Amino acid sequence: MTIHRSLSLTARLLPLLALGGATPSPAEPLAVPGATLTLRAKGKASVVERRIVRLLDGEFELQWEGVSQRLDPNSLQLRFPDKPVTVLDQRFESGQTSRDALMRQCVGERVQLVQRAGTGNETQRLAGTVLSVEGGRPAALQLDTGEVLLNPGGEVLLPPLPEAVTLTPRVVWRLRPPGKGAARAELTYLTDGLDWSANYVLTLSADLREAEITGWVTLTNGTGITFSDAQLRLESVETRKVESLQPVTETEVVEYPLVGLTQPLTLAADEPLRVPLLSPRVVPLERVYLFDPLGATPAGPTPPQKLKSVVRLRNADWAGLGVSLPAGSGMIYQETDRGTKVVSDRGIPGVGADKDLEIVLGDVGNLEGTRKQTAFREVAERTQEQDIEIQFNNKTGEWVEAVAVEHPWPQWEILEASHFYTTRADKALEFPVMCAPKAITTVTYRVRMKY
Secondary structure (H helix, E strand, O other), X not given: OOEEEOOOOXXXXXXXXXXXXXXXXXXXXXXXXXXXXXXXXXXXXEEEEEEEEEEOOOOEEEEXXXXXXXXXXXXXXXXXXXXOOEEEEEEEEOOOOOHHHHHHHOOOOEEEEEEEOOOOOEEEEEEEEEXXXXXXXXXXXXXXXXXXXXXXXXXXXXXXXXXXXXXXXXXXXXXXXXOOEEEEEEEEEEEOOEEEEEEEEEEEOOOXXXXXXXXXXXXXXOOOOOEEEEEEEEEEEEEEEEOOOOOEEEEEEEEEOOOOOOOOEEEOOOOOEEEEEEEEEEEEEEXXXXXXXXXXXXXXXXXXXXXXXXXXEEEOXXXXXXXXXXXXXXXXXXXXXXXXXXXXEEEEOOEOOOEEEEEEEEEEEEEEEEEEEEEEEEEEOOEEEEEEXXXXXXXXXXXXXXXXXXXXXXXXXXXXXXXXXXXXXXXOEEEEEEEOOOEEEEEEEEEEEEO
């Protein structure tokens, strides 16, 4: 709906606001070079907006319209990079008068409705009294003939509004510049209402040796304003484990480059926007059967568990990726001789560059694993040794390679092991084991750990 004032104020001029009864000096922005938005998932976003403003002689008020309805007034910072302008005071006017509130004030008042053809030309103008409103529009309009129109369409022309009505949020400063003229100004603030989330589409090949991956970011703007020609940065606060005598976690801010976005964008108010995070590319896969009984107590044996069928996506430069990927939702497909089928609709964990992204496809029906601690010794102060036994029960009639994953404390030393093992980047151990058909294969190792 387009709202018009019947005198000088129209919906096209809503940013030209009254100052609570006081008329400011004419220092509206002359141009809007652009903004930089830094969106932090599930947190406040920062907005850096640059404009060219007109400075006047002596003390005067500068009003900066079109700011977020949900900004933090304590975070406001106004800078003039090229001139020593003194800021005397500032105030934030939240502009609480919404479209719904304006229409409610018009109940019992006369308004006009302008109806237009598809070409935009006016076809009819109706006048009447507003009896009720709903959704920011007249729900019932009594015409001069006495007839009542329900949910009438068209643009609404309102009666003149009081001069003190504030329609949109703005910040007003009292300034003392060194002289008049145009000047570059930069406004920075924090705001709620800007958020983002990632989602991926993966199509696995029939032989599970490669996959095509595409990444998208959904941007949401609940600030009440539109950001045009904005540069975008995405951040997320994440936790990670730190190697120490005791398990320690710390948080860090991770920035995710939008590899698929190469130009500024316009982020409209209340309209979600999807932008490319990762352009489509084919990457190699490795399929493994994992036994990773996380959560088991050191001394308590785990009951038989089915192994997980997992594909590992190589997030490395040589594999066509090599960029940090944020956690998000995922849609996974697989090619078959009868077309593409849906594998799963599940979350995709975040993964850094040069690390593997693991995607669980499901359980392996005829391959089970168990784990137990067979011995425990305190060999020195804050030092212990454990003997661990892992068994694979291969119920199939074929040789199968399984991988046992172990998570010893950060400071560990393997004293002896029955099978070859590797150490992952997160300090976990992996034992790749060839399991004979219709047989139980046993893996044992002794580990010394400090805590």
